[in-house]
Amino acid sequence: MGDPLYRYMMIIVACAALLIGLQVPNFVDQYQKRVDAHLREVTVNLQPFQTIADKYFAGDMDKLIALHRGSSEKPFQEEGSALEQMVQRKLRFEADLAALQASMPVKAFRVLFRGDREMIDETLGQFSYNLPMNQDALFFGAGFAFSFLLMLEALLALARRLTRRTFNPPPSKIK
Numbered sequence: 001m002g003d004p005l006y007r008y009m010m011i012i013v014a015c016a017a018l019l020i021g022l023q024v025p026n027f028v029d030q031y032q033k034r035v036d037a038h039l040r041e042v043t044v045n046l047q048p049f050q051t052i053a054d055k056y057f058a059g060d061m062d063k064l065i066a067l068h069r070g071s072s073e074k075p076f077q078e079e080g081s082a083l084e085q086m087v088q089r090k091l092r093f094e095a096d097l098a099a100l101q102a103s104m105p106v107k108a109f110r111v112l113f114r115g116d117r118e119m120i121d122e123t124l125g126q127f128s129y130n131l132p133m134n135q136d137a138l139f140f141g142a143g144f145a146f147s148f149l150l151m152l153e154a155l156l157a158l159a160r161r162l163t164r165r166t167f168n169p170p171p172s173k174i175k
Contacts, residue, residue, distance in 0.1 A: 013152065014145050021144025025137040026130060028107045031115065031123045032100050038119070039093035046086050061087050092116065104136040
C-alpha cells in the first residue's frame, strides 16, 4: 500500500498531462485551419495576376514576374518583387498543407519541428483552449499522459536509487 499523498499527486499529474496532451491535436487543428485560411487569401489575391498570366503567358506566373522585373519603370519592378513574394507564400502554404495530410502523431511532429514559424506564432497568439472529444485527441492525450507518467516514474526511481546510495553507502570490506 503506497503513500496516499504520492498516489494523489500522481493522479493530479496524470490529469494535468492528459489535459496538456488533449491540447496538442487542438493546436494542430487550429494551425492547419490558419494555414488553409492564409492559402485561400493569397490565392484570391493572386487570381487577377493568374488571369493575366493565363491570357498572355499560358499560365506561367514566372514570365509575368520577369516582365514586371524587367520593366524600365521602377514601380513595375517593385510590383514584380511583390508578386513573386505572393507566389512564394502560396507555394509555402500549399506545401505545408499537403504535409499535414497525415495521421495525428505525424502532423504533431511536423508542426512542432517543421511548422511554418509565422503560422505557429499566429496560432499561439490566438489559441483557444478547448477539450476536443474526438478519437485523435483522446488517443494523443492518453498517450501523452501515459508517456509522461512513465518518464516521471523512471526519474523518481532513479532519484530514489541515487539517494539510497548517497545516504546508505555499501559496507566497506575492511579485514
